[in-house]
Amino acid sequence: xxxxxxxxxxxxxxxxxxxxxxxxxxxxxxxxxxxxxxxxxxxxxxxxxxxxxxxxxxxxxxxxxxxxxxxxxxxxxxxxxxxxxxxxxxxxxxxxxxxxxxxxxxxxxxxxxxxxxxxxxxxxxxxxxxxxxxxxxxxxxxxxxxxxxxxxxxxxxxxxxxxxxxxxxxxxxxxxxxxxxxxxxxxxxxxxxxxxxxxxxxxxxxxxxxxxxxxxxxxxxxxxxxxxxxxxxxxxxxxxxxxxxxxxxxxxxxxxxxxxxxxxxxxxxxxxxxxxxxxxxxxxxxxxxxxxxxxxxxxxxxxxxxxxxxxxxxxxxxxxxxxxxxxxxxxxxxxxxxxxxxxxxxxxxxxxxxxxxxxxxxxxxxxxxxxxxxxxxxxxxxxxxxxxxxxxxxxxxxxxxxxxxxxxxxxxxxxxxxxxxxxxxxxxxxxxxxx
Amino acid sequence: xxxxxxxxxxxxxxxxxxxxxxxxxxxxxxxxxxxxxxxxxxxxxxxxxxxxxxxxxxxxxxxxxxxxxxxxxxxxxxxxxxxxxxxxxxxxxxxxxxxxxxxxxxxxxxxxxxxxxxxxxxxxxxxxxxxxxxxxxxxxxxxxxxxxxxxxxxxxxxxxxxxxxxxxxxxxxxxxxxxxxxxxxxxxxxxxxxxxxxxxxxxxxxxxxxxxxxxxxxxxxxxxxxxxxxxxxxxxxxxxxxxxxxxxxxxxxxxxxxxxxxxxxxxxxxxxxxxxxxxxxxxxxxxxxxxxxxxxxxxxxxxxx
Numbered sequence: 001x002x003x004x005x006x007x008x009x010x011x012x013x014x015x016x017x018x019x020x021x022x023x024x025x026x027x028x029x030x031x032x033x034x035x036x037x038x039x040x041x042x043x044x045x046x047x048x049x050x051x052x053x054x055x056x057x058x059x060x061x062x063x064x065x066x067x068x069x070x071x072x073x074x075x076x077x078x079x080x081x082x083x084x085x086x087x088x089x090x091x092x093x094x095x096x097x098x099x100x101x102x103x104x105x106x107x108x109x110x111x112x113x114x115x116x117x118x119x120x121x122x123x124x125x126x127x128x129x130x131x132x133x134x135x136x137x138x139x140x141x142x143x144x145x146x147x148x149x150x151x152x153x154x155x156x157x158x159x160x161x162x163x164x165x166x167x168x169x170x171x172x173x174x175x176x177x178x179x180x181x182x183x184x185x186x187x188x189x190x191x192x193x194x195x196x197x198x199x200x201x202x203x204x205x206x207x208x209x210x211x212x213x214x215x216x217x218x219x220x221x222x223x224x225x226x227x228x229x230x231x232x233x234x235x236x237x238x239x240x241x242x243x244x245x246x247x248x249x250x251x252x253x254x255x256x257x258x259x260x261x262x263x264x265x266x267x268x269x270x271x272x273x274x275x276x277x278x279x280x281x282x283x284x285x286x287x288x289x290x291x292x293x294x295x296x297x298x299x300x301x302x303x304x305x306x307x308x309x310x311x312x313x314x315x316x317x318x319x320x321x322x323x324x325x326x327x328x329x330x331x332x333x334x335x336x337x338x339x340x341x342x343x344x345x346x347x348x349x350x351x352x353x354x355x356x357x358x359x360x361x362x363x364x365x366x367x368x369x370x371x372x373x374x375x376x377x378x379x380x381x382x383x384x385x386x387x388x389x390x391x392x393x394x395x396x397x398x399x400x401x402x403x404x405x406x407x408x409x410x411x412x413x414x415x416x417x418x419x420x421x422x423x424x425x426x427x428x429x430x431x432x433x434x435x
Numbered sequence: 436x437x438x439x440x441x442x443x444x445x446x447x448x449x450x451x452x453x454x455x456x457x458x459x460x461x462x463x464x465x466x467x468x469x470x471x472x473x474x475x476x477x478x479x480x481x482x483x484x485x486x487x488x489x490x491x492x493x494x495x496x497x498x499x500x501x502x503x504x505x506x507x508x509x510x511x512x513x514x515x516x517x518x519x520x521x522x523x524x525x526x527x528x529x530x531x532x533x534x535x536x537x538x539x540x541x542x543x544x545x546x547x548x549x550x551x552x553x554x555x556x557x558x559x560x561x562x563x564x565x566x567x568x569x570x571x572x573x574x575x576x577x578x579x580x581x582x583x584x585x586x587x588x589x590x591x592x593x594x595x596x597x598x599x600x601x602x603x604x605x606x607x608x609x610x611x612x613x614x615x616x617x618x619x620x621x622x623x624x625x626x627x628x629x630x631x632x633x634x635x636x637x638x639x640x641x642x643x644x645x646x647x648x649x650x651x652x653x654x655x656x657x658x659x660x661x662x663x664x665x666x667x668x669x670x671x672x673x674x675x676x677x678x679x680x681x682x683x684x685x686x687x688x689x690x691x692x693x694x695x696x697x698x699x700x701x702x703x704x705x706x707x708x709x710x711x712x713x714x715x716x717x718x719x720x721x722x723x724x725x726x727x728x729x730x731x732x733x734x735x736x737x738x739x740x
Contacts, residue, residue: 003735006449008447009447084441160447232735232736236735242735242736243736244736244738245734245736245737245738246738247736314439315439315440316439316440316441316442316446317439318446322444322445322446322447323444323445323446323447324444324445325444325446326444327439327440327441327442327444327446328439328441329439329441330439331439343446345446349446349447350440350446352440352442353448356452356453356506356509357506357549357550357551357552358551359453359456359511359550359551359678359679360551360678360679360683361456361678361683362678362683362684363451365683365684365732366683366685369735370734370735370736371732371733371734371735372734373683373731375683376731393734393737396734396735396736396737399444401444401445404444404445404448405445405447405448405449406449406451407448407449408449408451408452408453408455408456409452409453409551410448410452412442412443414443414444414445415443418443
């Protein structure tokens with residue numbers, strides 16, 4: 001069975017550009033919610049001196065993550081800001097001293113067992129760097145290790161423009177393998193599959209060169225058809241396994257980790273420097289010189305845009321790529337842990353397309369990688385029918401955007417699917433109550 | 436800093452629009468339109484012109500009256516006008532052609548909610564209504580040069596196979612019939628264009644034509660004549676593939692094609708009418724929601740309830 005998908009423009013303009021370090025920003029604003037789960041709790045107060053890597057917030061609850069200062073300087077205030085989701089989140093604002101001194105207490109973690117690996121992963125502040133931001137250690141804290149057959153390393157990078165994973169594969173290859181070795185040793189996993197799209201032959205070559213004498217690491221080249229990097233899609237295309245509805249990859253013996261995440265973990269194990277910097281692709285029609293930048297977490301987006309130069313005032317700015325990226329309310333928004341790209345669009349690109357009536361062409365269903373029927377979901381949502389939405393498996397939708405992208409009538413199908421999923425959740429919980 | 440635009444992902448769209456799709460269909464119909472002028476003379480252009488103009492005007496007028504947003508720029512009314520004209524004999528009185536156009540646009544399309552909402556193909560339905568209402572003029576086949584002839588299908592029905600046109604003439608469309616349905620070469624060229632442009636998929640036309648071929652073979656009829664006669668190619672390529680009135684799922688498209696093929700031969704071989712393509716497509720249109728429901732794919736990872 002071949003999964004559907006969509007050919008989107010690649011626009012990998014920055015693939016050959018090694019990341020440049022952004023000059024230290026004047027101040028960074030670090031939100032307490034840069035992961036899925038409960039926001040972290042600040043452990044510093046106004047006036048505290050911090051260095052690069054100093055713990056500034058600790059996890060609150062199990063699914064949460066510690067946060068470290070990305071700069072050296074002084075805590076200016078504990079504030080709050082409105083995130084792109086519309087929710088207000090506590091932030092720590094740090095004024096920098098420009099020295100970027102490392103916290104002297106940082107030292108490489110001692111990893112000698114499964115538990116110490118999970119603990120190290122937790123202490124590193126690592127969250128899913130592919131964009132989801134799920135605290136990584138939670139994924140690896142597997143109860144029954146014998147169930148893990150294969151680790152799929154997501155290096156598809158199927159979103160247009162973004163090349164930060166490409167740079168990881170080219171610049172941090174040894175750390176990818178170091179991460180793999182650690183997971184192999186302490187989780188006892190025997191098989192690793194790195195899924196890379198065929199539009200990145202330079203990465204495939206580099207990975208194959210590094211892994212040439214190993215039979216435990218397989219570089220699996222997949223066609224560059226969006227959304228190849230979608231978890232369910234990549235797991236199916238690299239291992240043939242189907243993640244069941246409502247289940248996790250672990251249900252079919254798979255752990256999926258983003259390539260930059262595993263490389264970062266390999267690096268952390270060696271250096272002990274927690275997650276403080278990100279490689280960010282800055283591109284889009286409003287950008288003069290697209291670049292890959294190394295930016296401290298918390299750097300305002302406008303600093304990155306200024307450094308690359310803008311052709312015009314951006315009309316829309318995204319965290320992430322144009323297929324699944326999130327439009328930010330202002331260029332004051334900071335770089336987050338899971339930010340891998342900032343896309344700034346000009347007026348023309350950002351112009352809203354007016355939806356016209358659905359012509360029933362079926363392009364949305366013939367391009368849906370999960371074989372959903374967005375057209376029918378849309379109708380069922382408009383009719384307010386939770387029952388029908390359940391029949392249509394609306395909750396499976398991963399919001400990859402293929403349906404909206406291909407729709408000739410420019411209908412906001414992803415938006416409707418999101419609303420439909422919320423309606424279905426409500427319907428299901430009501431159904432549960434009745435039982 | 437000015438206010439940034441905020442919207443739900445995705446933030447890019449494919450360049451395909453409804454208008455571009457309809458324009459592709461119009462381009463695909465041009466060869467057959469040109470052929471109809473060559474074969475049946477300039478009156479064919481007049482019939483096409485009247486149908487297109489009335490369809491567009493009816494759509495504009497209806498939407499104006501109902502204070503609905505105007506949709507004539509999506510070009511779908513032009514497509515309906517072309518297809519209806521293609522389904523009429525060249526000698527049709529123009530007022531009847533205009534009447535059919537109004538039925539197609541107002542009754543079949545707009546009253547059901549406009550583009551994408553009509554459950555039946557407007558051109559096909561209007562043609563069937565006209566066949567019933569104007570049975571005389573709708574079955575007068577003037578070819579060539581005002582000499583009345585019977586269509587090949589009528590000849591086959593009557594058993595007068597000796598007076599059938601040659602196969603070359605059948606391919607080129609030098610035969611009696613509706614003005615846009617006769618030139619097989621032009622219709623196939625249009626079909627290939629639509630396939631290349633991915634406006635239609637092969638499933639319905641291949642299943643439809645294939646079923647007619649197979650059934651003709653089984654029933655010991657002449658396969659090439661059955662395929663090239665009547666409105667089979669026009670119907671299979673351009674009408675049974677109509678988005679709003681045919682299934683969107685791939686297996687559904689095949690079922691629709693096979694169903695149309697079966698009903699067509701049923702009517703052709705054993706029915707009262709010499710031709711059954713229109714009826715078969717209308718019947719398929721009515722079954723479309725059920726075909727779609729039956730052929731809905733199980734999503735990846737979906738758990739059966």
